[in-house]
Amino acid sequence: MAVYTDVTDSELEEFLKAYDLGRLLALKGIAEGVENSNFLLHTEAGYFILTLYEKRVAEADLPFFIGLMDHLAERGIACPLPVKGRDGTALHRLAGRPAAIISFLEGIWVRRPKAGHCQALGAAMAQMHLAGRDFPIHRANALSLASWRPLFDTSRGRADTVEAGLADYISAELDDLEAGWPDNLAGGVIHADLFPDNVFFLNDELSGLIDFYFACNDMFAYDIAVCLNAWCFEADNSFNVTKARALMVGYESIRKLARDERDALPVLARGAALRFLLTRLYDWLTVPQGALVTPKDPLEYVRKLRFHQKVTNAREYGIDL
Amino acid sequence: MAVYTDVTDSELEEFLKAYDLGRLLALKGIAEGVENSNFLLHTEAGYFILTLYEKRVAEADLPFFIGLMDHLAERGIACPLPVKGRDGTALHRLAGRPAAIISFLEGIWVRRPKAGHCQALGAAMAQMHLAGRDFPIHRANALSLASWRPLFDTSRGRADTVEAGLADYISAELDDLEAGWPDNLAGGVIHADLFPDNVFFLNDELSGLIDFYFACNDMFAYDIAVCLNAWCFEADNSFNVTKARALMVGYESIRKLARDERDALPVLARGAALRFLLTRLYDWLTVPQGALVTPKDPLEYVRKLRFHQKVTNAREYGIDL
Numbered sequence: 001m002a003v004y005t006d007v008t009d010s011e012l013e014e015f016l017k018a019y020d021l022g023r024l025l026a027l028k029g030i031a032e033g034v035e036n037s038n039f040l041l042h043t044e045a046g047y048f049i050l051t052l053y054e055k056r057v058a059e060a061d062l063p064f065f066i067g068l069m070d071h072l073a074e075r076g077i078a079c080p081l082p083v084k085g086r087d088g089t090a091l092h093r094l095a096g097r098p099a100a101i102i103s104f105l106e107g108i109w110v111r112r113p114k115a116g117h118c119q120a121l122g123a124a125m126a127q128m129h130l131a132g133r134d135f136p137i138h139r140a141n142a143l144s145l146a147s148w149r150p151l152f153d154t155s156r157g158r159a160d161t162v163e164a165g166l167a168d169y170i171s172a173e174l175d176d177l178e179a180g181w182p183d184n185l186a187g188g189v190i191h192a193d194l195f196p197d198n199v200f201f202l203n204d205e206l207s208g209l210i211d212f213y214f215a216c217n218d219m220f221a222y223d224i225a226v227c228l229n230a231w232c233f234e235a236d237n238s239f240n241v242t243k244a245r246a247l248m249v250g251y252e253s254i255r256k257l258a259r260d261e262r263d264a265l266p267v268l269a270r271g272a273a274l275r276f277l278l279t280r281l282y283d284w285l286t287v288p289q290g291a292l293v294t295p296k297d298p299l300e301y302v303r304k305l306r307f308h309q310k311v312t313n314a315r316e317y318g319i320d321l
Numbered sequence: 322m323a324v325y326t327d328v329t330d331s332e333l334e335e336f337l338k339a340y341d342l343g344r345l346l347a348l349k350g351i352a353e354g355v356e357n358s359n360f361l362l363h364t365e366a367g368y369f370i371l372t373l374y375e376k377r378v379a380e381a382d383l384p385f386f387i388g389l390m391d392h393l394a395e396r397g398i399a400c401p402l403p404v405k406g407r408d409g410t411a412l413h414r415l416a417g418r419p420a421a422i423i424s425f426l427e428g429i430w431v432r433r434p435k436a437g438h439c440q441a442l443g444a445a446m447a448q449m450h451l452a453g454r455d456f457p458i459h460r461a462n463a464l465s466l467a468s469w470r471p472l473f474d475t476s477r478g479r480a481d482t483v484e485a486g487l488a489d490y491i492s493a494e495l496d497d498l499e500a501g502w503p504d505n506l507a508g509g510v511i512h513a514d515l516f517p518d519n520v521f522f523l524n525d526e527l528s529g530l531i532d533f534y535f536a537c538n539d540m541f542a543y544d545i546a547v548c549l550n551a552w553c554f555e556a557d558n559s560f561n562v563t564k565a566r567a568l569m570v571g572y573e574s575i576r577k578l579a580r581d582e583r584d585a586l587p588v589l590a591r592g593a594a595l596r597f598l599l600t601r602l603y604d605w606l607t608v609p610q611g612a613l614v615t616p617k618d619p620l621e622y623v624r625k626l627r628f629h630q631k632v633t634n635a636r637e638y639g640i641d642l
Contacts, residue, residue: 009430009432009522025523026425029352029353030352031351031352108333108345108348202345
């Protein structure tokens with residue numbers, strides 16, 4: 001949750017002159033997204049989300065993110081649609097920061113996803129993968145294999161304060177992944193952060209995907225691996241094969257996985273687990289004690305990683321081969 | 322800003338069955354209010370604010386707060402209207418906490434109020450004072466004179482870490498106020514926290530008063546004193562008599578102050594300054610370093626208090642006697 005920047009009424013009124021949205025009626029900071037400042041904006045034209053991009057998001061990446069939402073929404077993907085100003089562009093400046101207005105998506109994120117939600121997610125993800133194929137901008141995944149070792153180095157010295165032996169455990173896993181990471185799989189634009197809080201449902205129907213600020217070009221199957229971790233483990237860290245199968249069935253109802261993509265799922269799931277383990281570990285060791293935002297437990301991802309290390313083939317994720 | 326409690330989709334759907342608001346469409350935590358968890362709630366019936374009362378608000382006080390908003394809104398005061406459930410009551414439970422749905426008020430709070438805003442505030446405050454006269458529930462001001470010394474005692478030992486000599490300064494001021502605090506002034510229900518962020522405007526017209534969770538029975542002129550502090554000082558701590566006069570003109574356009582109320586304004590303004598100085602000092606010494614919510618500077622209220630200590634009569638606040 002985040003509202004980092006206060007917007008004054010006079011700045012906002014000036015900003016809105018660049019749009020054709022009528023009179024300003026209300027603005028409320030909302031607790032959504034951890035990278036940016038987000039506001040609910042009400043004008044005579046309706047309800048919108050106003051996002052101010054804080055320094056954790058590279059300004060050079062904004063045309064990718066904004067352009068991608070525009071591209072996907074045009075192709076029928078339920079995602080926020082950037083609102084263009086009178087000048088035809090969606091990216092402006094407010095309070096000294098890049099800012100955009102996007103459409104307000106209805107829906108609620110599901111705290112305890114069932115298999116049906118996983119199936120809907122799989123289908124929506126595959127639709128997004130297909131819809132992104134002709135998106136012309138490229139953005140490398142800044143949180144993939146090459147970044148993990150430098151990220152680990154920032155936490156390595158204190159990793160064992162979180163769990164004894166954690167530094168050695170991560171180090172060995174990094175060696176394995178660097179040796180065995182696939183590089184010839186089908187790829188394109190992926191979301192890369194499709195956790196349950198980024199997927200809205202209305203009456204158990206998927207109503208939208210949000211928060212494209214980790215989207216990038218990478219292997220499609222890596223997006224699936226992120227979701228296997230984020231959607232298919234129970235609170236006790238057991239893996240729910242029914243949900244995983246539903247996710248795969250949903251995905252393959254839209255886009256079939258190739259043989260090499262299936263085979264790579266265990267190693268991709270390990271990599272996806274390590275990626276979130278490393279960023280959570282960094283936050284855990286960096287966020288001050290007592291801060292209002294409680295960092296997420298990195299050990300949850302150690303447990304997921306341990307599960308995947310024992311998986312030898314995709315059948316164990318619910319895919320029949 | 323605050324969202325302390327997460328509400329699950331299933332809890333929320335159950336909760337909404339007690340209301341006649343149609344299907345749930347969206348829920349977003351909003352960064353408003355520091356005592357409670359607040360959400361923007363969208364249903365087929367429209368947009369609302371859902372509030373979960375956290376433990377800083379005494380449950381026994383909720384009938385006062387909810388009943389007061391209902392009472393004032395019925396009498397035409399622009400304030401949130403509590404939405405009643407099918408059982409005819411506005412207070413229910415959600416996620417283990419007392420919860421209420423109130424109407425969504427349009428408007429923006431003004432970061433740099435001008436004299437015109439102060440005049441509108443004064444009039445709205447007086448209207449509220451009059452409209453509350455026949456409200457049947459009584460709630461003592463928990464943050465008035467009697468509470469200041471015990472509150473000070475919790476910070477006294479570390480007060481000088483904020484500014485050298487602060488403990489002695491506050492102690493002497495407390496002695497003065499305890500000796501000279503008025504007790505026979507006209508009173509009734511006051512808001513007690515009418516800071517600019519609790520007053521909405523649309524195109525420079527006052528559109529609503531919000532956040533009644535400090536409302537209580539106390540002297541009407543004390544509410545004015547809180548506003549003199551909150552609205553009439555410039556960023557450099559100079560007192561803007563034009564704004565103060567506008568506030569008083571607005572107030573007296575609705576309700577005339579009696580002689581004893583005018584005469585008491587300097588001491589009431591000192592008390593109001595000390596009340597916010599003490600709560601800010603407590604938060605300053607208590608909120609952990611690095612927390613996302615930066616505590617407000619207590620010294621701002623030391624400077625306001627020093628100003629009021631030099632004021633000998635209400636003329637200096639812009640009231641011609």
